[in-house]
Amino acid sequence: xxxxxxxxMTEESFLQKWNGVVERVDLVEPTTMNVExxxxxxxxxxxxxxxxxxxxxxxxxxxxxxxxxxRIIKETGNPFEMLIQAIxxxxxxWQSIVNAFKSTYEEQLLDTHLxxxxxxxxxxxxxxxGAGLAYDKTDEFFADIQSMIAIPDxxxxxxxKQIEWIKFFDNTTWSGxxxxxxxxxxxxxxxxxxxxxxxxxxxxIDVLFLTCSQEFELADDYFVISEHKSILGGLFDHxxxxxxxxxxxxxxxxxxxxxxxxxxxxxxQIALAEGISAPPDPQFPPSQMTEESFLQKWNGVVERVDLVEPTTMNVExxxxxxxxxxxxxxxxxxxxxxxxxxxxxxxxxxRIIKETGNPFEMLIQAIxxxxxxWQSIVNAFKSTYEEQLLDTHLxxxxxxxxxxxxxxxGAGLAYDKTDEFFADIQSMIAIPDxxxxxxxKQIEWIKFFDNTTWSGxxxxxxxxxxxxxxxxxxxxxxxxxxxxIDVLFLTCSQEFELADDYFVISEHKSILGGLFDHxxxxxxxxxxxxxxxxxxxxxxxxxxxxxxQIALAEGISAPPDPQFPPSLTEISEIA
Numbered sequence: 001x002x003x004x005x006x007x008x009m010t011e012e013s014f015l016q017k018w019n020g021v022v023e024r025v026d027l028v029e030p031t032t033m034n035v036e037x038x039x040x041x042x043x044x045x046x047x048x049x050x051x052x053x054x055x056x057x058x059x060x061x062x063x064x065x066x067x068x069x070x071r072i073i074k075e076t077g078n079p080f081e082m083l084i085q086a087i088x089x090x091x092x093x094w095q096s097i098v099n100a101f102k103s104t105y106e107e108q109l110l111d112t113h114l115x116x117x118x119x120x121x122x123x124x125x126x127x128x129x130g131a132g133l134a135y136d137k138t139d140e141f142f143a144d145i146q147s148m149i150a151i152p153d154x155x156x157x158x159x160x161k162q163i164e165w166i167k168f169f170d171n172t173t174w175s176g177x178x179x180x181x182x183x184x185x186x187x188x189x190x191x192x193x194x195x196x197x198x199x200x201x202x203x204x205i206d207v208l209f210l211t212c213s214q215e216f217e218l219a220d221d222y223f224v225i226s227e228h229k230s231i232l233g234g235l236f237d238h239x240x241x242x243x244x245x246x247x248x249x250x251x252x253x254x255x256x257x258x259x260x261x262x263x264x265x266x267x268x269q270i271a272l273a274e275g276i277s278a279p280p281d282p283q284f285p286p287s288q289m290t291e292e293s294f295l296q297k298w299n300g301v302v303e304r305v306d307l308v309e310p311t312t313m314n315v316e317x318x319x320x321x322x323x324x325x326x327x328x329x330x331x332x333x334x335x336x337x338x339x340x341x342x343x344x345x346x347x348x349x350x351r352i353i354k355e356t357g358n359p360f361e362m363l364i365q366a367i368x369x370x371x372x373x374w375q376s377i378v379n380a381f382k383s384t385y386e387e388q389l390l391d392t393h394l395x396x397x398x399x400x401x402x403x404x405x406x407x408x409x410g411a412g413l414a415y416d417k418t419d420e421f422f423a424d425i426q427s428m429i430a431i432p433d434x435x436x437x438x439x440x441k442q443i444e445w446i447k448f449f450d451n452t453t454w455s456g457x458x459x460x461x462x463x464x465x466x467x468x469x470x471x472x473x474x475x476x477x478x479x480x481x482x483x484x485i486d487v488l489f490l491t492c493s494q495e496f497e498l499a500d501d502y503f504v505i506s507e508h509k510s511i512l513g514g515l516f517d518h519x520x521x522x523x524x525x526x527x528x529x530x531x532x533x534x535x536x537x538x539x540x541x542x543x544x545x546x547x548x549q550i551a552l553a554e555g556i557s558a559p560p561d562p563q564f565p566p567s568l569t570e571i572s573e574i575a
Contacts, residue, residue, distance in 0.1 A: 009147035011126070011211075017144065021137075022130035022207075025273040079131045079206045083174045083195060084274050085233030090267045093235075094279035101264060102284060105257045117214070118281050121265055124214035127273040132204045138163050149192050149211060155181060155223040158243060162225065165242065166196040166205060173197065174230045176266070178239075178259040181223040188215030191258065193266045210266050218254060222246035226259035239263065289427035291406070291491070297424065301417075302410035302487070305553040359411045359486045363454045363475060364554050365513030370547045373515070374559040381544060382564060385537045397494070398561050401545055404494035407553040415483045418443050429472050429491060435461060435503040438523060442505065445522065446476045446485060453477065454510045456546075458519075458539040461503040468495030471538065473546045490546050498534065502526035506539035519543065 015024060078084070090097060133141055142160055151159050162177050169175050179192040194209040224244040230236045239259050241252060264282065271278035289297075295304060358364070370377060413421055422440055431439050442457050449455050459472040474489040504524040510516045519539050521532060544562065551558035 008150055009144050011148060014144055014148050015128075018130065018141065021133055021141075022128050025127045025129055079197070079199075080129065080208065080274070082172070082233040083197070083208065083230070083270070084276060086174060086230035086236060087267055087270050087274070088276060089233070089235050091271055091277055091279045094282075098264065098282040101260060101282075104260075105253075117216075118265070118284065121212055121214050121262075122269070122281070125210055125212045125265065125269050127208065127210050127269050129206075129208040129273070131206045132199075132202075133207060135167075135203045135205070138205065145192075145209070149190060150183060151179075151181065152183065152223070155245070158223055158225070158245070161243060162194070162196075165227065167198050167200075169198050169229065171197060171199050171201065172232050176228045176230075176236060176263065177242075178226045178262055179224070180218070180226075180255065180258050180262075182219065182221055183215075189218045190215055191262045193262055195266075195270075208270065210269055212262070212265075216258075218258065219247055219250045222250060224255050224259075226256070228263070236263075289424050291428060294424055294428050295408075298410065298421065301413055301421075302408050305407045305409055359477070359479075360409065360488065360554070362452070362513040363477070363488065363510070363550070364556060366454060366510035366516060367547055367550050367554070368556060369513070369515050371551055371557055371559045374562075378544065378562040381540060381562075384540075385533070398545070398564070401492055401494050401542070402549070402561070405490050405492045405545065405549050407488065407490050407549050409486075409488040409553070411486045412479075412484045413487060415447075415485070418485065425472075425489070429470060431459075431461065432503070435525070438503055438505070438525070441523060442474070442476075445507065447478050447480075449478050449509065451477060451479050451481065452512050456508045456510075456516060456543065457522075458506045458542055459504070460498075460506075460535065460538050460542075462498070462500055469498045470495055471542045473542055475546075475550075488550065490549060492542070492545075496538075498538065499527060499530045502530060504535050504539075506536070508543070516543075 011024075015022065139160070142163060143156075146156050146159055159179060162179075165177070166175060174195050174197050177194045177196070179194075180189060182189045191212055192209070193212075194207060196208075197206040199205065222245060224246060225242050226239050227242045228236045228239045239256060241255060241259075244252075244255065246255070268279050268281075291304075295302065419440070422443060423436075426436050426439055439459060442459075445457070446455060454475050454477050457474045457476070459474075460469060462469045471492055472489070473492075474487060476488075477486040479485065502525060504526060505522050506519050507522045508516045508519045519536060521535060521539075524532075524535065526535070548559055548561075
């Protein structure tokens with residue numbers, strides 16, 4: 001046998017040293033057929049009863065252990081047969097086990113600790129098994145595993161306690177041991193899963209273990225071992241924390257979550273390794289809804305709109321774009337004129353949409369008016385906000401925000417779907433939990449307006465202390481007659497920095513396709529250090545960006561990028 005390499009033992013050197021005892025098992029992904037047949041997998045009632053009926057039944061099973069264990073192994077010639085039977089029972093009850101797991105651990109744990117990354121952990125997991133490890137070799141064997149998975153030196157003696165625990169059981173029992181630990185302060189965390197059977201008659205141990213090269217993050221400097229067991233091929237019992245050294249900040253529930261999550265993964269991987277019907281990947285709640293899953297779920301309601309950059313010709317003609325005097329007057333003349341326009345709203349709204357067949361026509365008219373008056377609007381913006389705001393908060397980065405923006409639109413979202421729709425948007429743009437109820441207030445505000453009005457809502461928030469800030473812009477029209485809402489919204493993946501821990505919603509509106517009115521802060525939770533002017537700057541900056549992007553999305557003449565004063569950074573670079 002070769003000597004282990006200096007430092008950490010590699011998988012290759014471990015297998016070479018323990019050749020004849022341990023082998024790595026290649027995993028074969030299940031076909032559609034055998035994934036489906038998992039639901040039909042069962043084991044003998046005799047075995048199921050032994051694991052699930054009251055204690056009296058368990059005692060009777062233990063009394064018969066010698067003959068039964070011998071018969072199972074003799075018939076199959078496989079020392080792992082009882083472990084396989086236990087896995088088959090798990091795959092037979094897979095969905096109920098997964099559902100119990102999901103109901104036990106809230107979405108926050110899935111998101112914070114493991115980021116719903118089943119596939120990445122699955123791909124990073126390897127299965128090894130070995131039959132007949134002699135007692136007098138266990139210390140050396142465990143020392144090599146310690147080296148291979150990089151157990152911190154101060155926890156090595158604790159890791160070795162598992163040798164004693166395994167020998168506590170007899171040959172009717174497969175015990176499962178999950179070891180989770182951090183690689184040191186600031187390091188990532190690791191999981192190691194092992195199943196073992198103590199063959200007391202001949203002084204040997206059968207082992208099957210899994211390594212996972214995909215690390216996760218839970219806390220600094222902790223070491224925990226959890227244990228569960230299966231008797232006579234029955235279902236594994238409840239996981240129990242056997243040993244722990246941890247900071248007070250980590251709860252036992254966090255530790256149990258990690259242990260049971262990786263136990264589920266182990267059950268699936270062992271089934272794949274043994275070539276038996278393997279359960280499908282469990283579907284956990286998404287930690288954050290992706291754009292792809294959002295569009296798939298709301299297909300038929302929302303579509304993403306591809307933006308077509310304007311040519312030199314249609315940028316130039318923007319200056320000539322005007323709309324009917326009737327619409328312009330409705331938005332700009334005194335209140336009396338506005339009242340007259342509202343009184344005619346039903347017939348006019350119906351006519352606009354009927355003529356064009358486009359529920360977004362009044363929003364497009366509003367955007368066309370803006371593009372027609374683009375330069376004066378940009379100049380007003382520049383004169384309102386001093387250069388310091390442009391430099392400090394958004395660093396004159398129009399092009400980078402423009403490139404990072406996507407436009408989505410959907411006509412006819414039913415009232416009874418609005419709560420679910422907004423919840424999915426919350427997930428997709430990562431609204432902090434404590435602000436989700438505040439975000440939902442927009443549903444009420446949208447329904448306050450009628451079908452002549454497009455209301456614009458800018459939501460700006462920080463992702464938590466030290467996190468970057470995000471903007472979400474939405475335009476909506478309330479179709480009170482048929483109980484539906486038309487929406488157009490923009491997401492921007494380019495973040496910025498304003499302050500820690502704030503949440504603000506601003507609103508403005510366009511009636512009958514007229515110019516949008518002045519932006520108003522509708523809701524705010526913010527530290528005193530942020531002024532309303534700072535917040536209004538961000539809202540109106542991104543409103544300008546939204547107007548340009550909507551013009552591009554709708555294929556109408558789009559305004560050119562505005563020319564703001566150069567940032568202080570750019571001036572210093574030129575100098």
